[in-house]
Amino acid sequence: DTEVTQTPKHLVMGMTNKKSLKCEQHMGHRAMYWYKQKAKKPPELMFVYSYEKLSINESVPSRFSPECPNSSLLNLHLHALQPEDSALYLCASSQDRARISTDTQYFGPGTRLTVL
Amino acid sequence: GENVEQHPSTLSVQEGDSAVIKCTYSDSASNYFPWYKQELGKGPQLIIDIRSNVGEKKDQRIAVTLNKTAKHFSLHITETQPEDSAVYFCAAIGGGGGYQKVTFGTGTKLQVIP
Numbered sequence: 602d603t604e605v606t607q608t609p610k611h612l613v614m615g616m617t618n619k620k621s622l623k624c625e626q627h628m629g630h631r632a633m634y635w636y637k638q639k640a641k642k643p644p645e646l647m648f649v650y651s652y653e654k655l656s657i658n659e660s661v662p663s664r665f666s667p668e669c670p671n672s673s674l675l676n677l678h679l680h681a682l683q684p685e686d687s688a689l690y691l692c693a694s695s696q697d698r699a700r701i702s703t704d705t706q707y708f709g710p711g712t713r714l715t716v717l
Numbered sequence: 718g719e720n721v722e723q724h725p726s727t728l729s730v731q732e733g734d735s736a737v738i739k740c741t742y743s744d745s746a747s748n749y750f751p752w753y754k755q756e757l758g759k760g761p762q763l764i765i766d767i768r769s770n771v772g773e774k775k776d777q778r779i780a781v782t783l784n785k786t787a788k789h790f791s792l793h794i795t796e797t798q799p800e801d802s803a804v805y806f807c808a809a810i811g812g813g814g815g816y817q818k819v820t821f822g823t824g825t826k827l828q829v830i831p
Contacts, residue, residue: 691760691761
């Protein structure tokens with residue numbers, strides 16, 4: 602089973618709202634990722650968690666706050682977003698054997714976020 | 718950092734024909750090259766990958782070739798079917814110490830005409 606699940610599928614929020622995106626995998630993977638994808642563009646890395654610790658933050662604004670409660674779950678908390686933050690937010694996971702970054706990443710279906 | 722170029726940006730083929738997508742990368746330390754297929758409204762799905770110690774890999778109608786000297790790799794889809802229509806992304810991952818992020822190509826929109 603190579604499934605990564607994400608909820609919700611779609612989210613519409615105002616600029617003053619607080620919301621969260623959720624990601625889950627049960628493959629025993631120890632690395633999890635958040636990506637942002639704008640239309641007709643490749644995914645852009647936002648955050649990497651390795652063994653539940655934040656290992657990479659690609660200079661993402663603080664209005665995006667990641668959280669990794671355990672090895673199977675990854676959240677992205679959203680607050681005071683801007684309309685330009687509207688995008689498809691993708692979660693991915695990989696085995697991260699001995700912290701090797703060349704493990705295959707498996708993506709979830711994404712959350713389509715619209716900020717009004 | 719790594720830079721990946723991907724061509725063509727769009728590709729239309731007749732059903733049954735072959736499709737070829739090419740990528741070049743800049744970092745000679747890159748050693749892992751996955752290909753992802755993304756259908757409309759879905760996340761990228763890994764379809765095939767290749768590591769730098771291998772020159773070619775095949776999985777049914779899909780094959781990938783890697784030329785490390787020239788720093789380019791290609792995706793070949795034979796006997797294309799309408800369900801192959803999607804956006805395809807190549808990617809490269811560096812082999813340096815520590816975590817190396819995935820660098821994606823700009824994507825190729827493949828349309829298979831029935």
